[in-house]
Amino acid sequence: MAYADDAEHEELHEPTSFxxxxxxxxxxxxxxIQYSLIAIFVGLIALVLSAMMRxxxxxxxxxxxxSTEYYQAMTMHGMIMVIYLLTALFLGGF
Incomplete structure (x- = not known):
């Protein structure tokens, strides 16, 4: 029974740094929170791409x-909105 008593008194190791x-x-x-913050950051990148296209x-x-850069911006914007925002924010953030 000495082992059970030792297990009850072990200290938890909390993280010490950021x-x-x-x-x-x-x-x-x-x-x-990590998923939500990354999704918001990537959403801001998509917003910049949208502003450039407009x-x-x-x-x-x-x-x-x-025209090639325009189509690249449109493709990146679409993929970011669908994959990162819809997946990371709506599935990972909730």
């Missing part, structure tokens, strides 16, 4: 973007 708590965490609440359509001479 990296230990938020980067290497296995806590489901922290992981949900500027190209509205004012063609304002941004030096050819």
């Amino acid at each position: 990296i230990a708590k938020y980067v290497w965490s296995q806590d489901h609440k922290v992981i949900a 500027m190209q359509i509205g004012f063609p001479e304002s941004i030096d973007m050819d």
Whole structure:
């Protein structure tokens, strides 16, 4: 019975640094926050791509973007919105 008494008095080791708590965490609440923050950050990148596409359509001479770069921006914007935002934010964040 000495082993059972020792197990009851063990101290828990809490994370001591930011990296230990938020980067290497296995806590489901922290992981949900990580998913949400990454989805918001990537959503801001998609917002910038959307603004660049709108500027190209509205004012063609304002941004030096050819048709290949425009299609690349449109593809990246679509993939970011579908894969990162819909998957990471709506499935991982909740």
